[in-house]
Amino acid sequence: MGKLDTSFIRRLVGENNVLDDPADLYIYGSDSSVHEALPWLVVRPQTVEQIQDLLRHANEKGIPIIPRGSGSGMCGQSVPIKGGIILDMKAMNRILEVNVKDGYCRCEPGVVDDDLNLALKPHGFFYPPTPASSRIATIGGEIANNASGVRSVKYGAAQDSVLGLKVVLANGDLVSFGATTRVSATGYPMEKLLVGSEGTLAVIVEATLRFVPIPKFRCLGVANFNDLDDAGNAISEIMASGCQPSMLELMDHVAITAVNKAMDLGLPDVAAILLFEADGMVKEAVDYEIDKAKIICEKHHGAGVELSYKEKDRTRIFSGRKKLFPALSKYKEFLSSTSLADDMAVPFSRMAQTARKIHEVADKHGIVMTAYGHCGAGCMHTKILMDTTKKEQWRAAEKAVAEIYEYVHAVGGTTSAEHGIGLSKAPAFKIEKQSTLALMREVKRAFDPNNIMNPGKLMDAPDNWVSATRLRYSTTE
Numbered sequence: 127m128g129k130l131d132t133s134f135i136r137r138l139v140g141e142n143n144v145l146d147d148p149a150d151l152y153i154y155g156s157d158s159s160v161h162e163a164l165p166w167l168v169v170r171p172q173t174v175e176q177i178q179d180l181l182r183h184a185n186e187k188g189i190p191i192i193p194r195g196s197g198s199g200m201c202g203q204s205v206p207i208k209g210g211i212i213l214d215m216k217a218m219n220r221i222l223e224v225n226v227k228d229g230y231c232r233c234e235p236g237v238v239d240d241d242l243n244l245a246l247k248p249h250g251f252f253y254p255p256t257p258a259s260s261r262i263a264t265i266g267g268e269i270a271n272n273a274s275g276v277r278s279v280k281y282g283a284a285q286d287s288v289l290g291l292k293v294v295l296a297n298g299d300l301v302s303f304g305a306t307t308r309v310s311a312t313g314y315p316m317e318k319l320l321v322g323s324e325g326t327l328a329v330i331v332e333a334t335l336r337f338v339p340i341p342k343f344r345c346l347g348v349a350n351f352n353d354l355d356d357a358g359n360a361i362s363e364i365m366a367s368g369c370q371p372s373m374l375e376l377m378d379h380v381a382i383t384a385v386n387k388a389m390d391l392g393l394p395d396v397a398a399i400l401l402f403e404a405d406g407m408v409k410e411a412v413d414y415e416i417d418k419a420k421i422i423c424e425k426h427h428g429a430g431v432e433l434s435y436k437e438k439d440r441t442r443i444f445s446g447r448k449k450l451f452p453a454l455s456k457y458k459e460f461l462s463s464t465s466l467a468d469d470m471a472v473p474f475s476r477m478a479q480t481a482r483k484i485h486e487v488a489d490k491h492g493i494v495m496t497a498y499g500h501c502g503a504g505c506m507h508t509k510i511l512m513d514t515t516k517k518e519q520w521r522a523a524e525k526a527v528a529e530i531y532e533y534v535h536a537v538g539g540t541t542s543a544e545h546g547i548g549l550s551k552a553p554a555f556k557i558e559k560q561s562t563l564a565l566m567r568e569v570k571r572a573f574d575p576n577n578i579m580n581p582g583k584l585m586d587a588p589d590n591w592v593s594a595t596r597l598r599y600s601t602t603e
């Protein structure tokens with residue numbers, strides 16, 4: 127590996143856009159995961175040409191390059207496990223075009239999701255992946271992670287919105303993938319290959335995205351279940367009925383308890399809550415969808431059903447789910463919420479069983495786990511609530527994570543629904559994708575023969591996430 131020529135890099139991007147202060151390196155050494163590892167340098171490029179020159183230099187010297195958006199990834203995707211340069215993409219945040227006539231927009235990767243949606247709103251459109259982190263997550267980070275959100279059940283994930291990409295390859299070449307049109311049957315869809323690549327193939331420098339009309343009507347419903355299985359049965363029947371909800375969210379008892387403690391919302395003390403929404407341009411069509419979901423919930427003993435079109439009521443009904451993530455750390459004193467087996471996807475019919483399995487495994491290992499998520503898309507989120515100061519709790523979490531993923535794979539599920547792989551989920555990912563790992567390594571080699579792009583991730587990540595990096599927690603025996 128060659129020497130890092132910081133004077134070349136400073137001349138390239140300007141003194142103010144290179145950070146090497148230990149405090150900055152510390153900040154950029156972690157994301158929203160449990161992992162941390164220090165980079166050698168942070169570089170904030172302003173132009174595509176600067177990225178091309180920097181990558182040529184890094185490729186020649188074998189210096190790792192880790193693209194980074196806002197660092198909200200939950201699995202250590204942007205943690206520089208092999209050191210190297212963090213490429214902070216947030217300064218490249220221009221919306222280049224909103225083309226309503228042709229139904230696409232173009233933007234730089236550092237644009238924050240909410241900002242893109244603010245620009246689309248006056249035209250009557252929105253960009254649908256919208257993760258819960260949309261206030262901070264960048265378009266580049268969302269594409270590289272294949273992010274999605276509460277409305278993915280109807281509107282899909284980032285992969286469904288990407289029409290084209292411009293990327294800088296490890297050797298500095300700038301290439302264009304995809305098209306601006308809705309359909310394209312021109313060989314390998316390379317733009318889709320970059321979706322979910324977690325910075326391991328190339329740097330995304332421009333995205334062409336489709337958008338969809340903002341619906342005129344939204345109706346949100348809520349139903350309470352005393353039995354998790356009833357909620358699970360309602361989920362599969364709604365999805366099998368041809369009903370098209372725009373949201374179908376599950377909250378389990380742990381999640382309900384945490385929200386009540388944190389926010390005093392007075393949510394009912396039940397085994398599960400389902401939130402369901404329908405949206406559309408015609409009220410009668412929305413009525414039809416929401417009534418169908420309501421009838422199915424009631425058939426499966428969903429009680430206290432409430433429906434509302436009014437924004438104020440919808441905000442109230444949804445407030446517990448919206449604040450769930452921070453609320454989880456309030457569940458019990460000394461227990462912190464950690465993103466470990468943080469998400470997975472399972473078939474609709476296995477949703478309740480998986481939630482029960484998660485509770486069972488948590489009890490067995492003396493930790494607390496919650497199950498919630500965008501169940502209409504098959505997405506199950508979990509968080510491990512544990513005393514992060516205790517080494518034995520980390521060992522318990524490690525066993526629990528492995529057992530949960532073994533179960534998820536056995537019922538036909540997959541390791542990540544939307545949060546990606548990074549480091550924390552790499553062991554489970556490698557087990558699930560065993561038969562394709564060699565091919566994935568070949569693809570990586572074709573893009574990045576010197577292995578400079580976010581090395582040590584996905585198929586090349588360590589098999590043990592606890593010892594993969596320093597953890598962002600101090601522990602005692």
Ligand SMILES: Cc1cc2nc3c(=O)[nH]c(=O)nc-3n(C[C@H](O)[C@H](O)[C@H](O)COP(=O)(O)OP(=O)(O)OC[C@H]3O[C@@H](n4cnc5c(N)ncnc54)[C@H](O)[C@@H]3O)c2cc1C
Binds near residue numbers: 262265270544545546
């Ligand atoms: C409170 C909270 C709620 C969340 N809710 C959701 C949710 O509902 N749905 C969801 O999907 N996720 C969610 N997340 C996870 C996270 O916000 C998403 O994964 C998001 O897409 C990450 O965007 P980012 O800009 O922070 O990317 P980062 O974390 O900075 O990077 C993520 C990955 O993308 C790569 N990358 C970034 N920019 C580029 C680029 N220009 N070119 C190539 N690779 C690049 C990085 O190398 C890294 O591998 C949540 C996170 C938090 C903290």
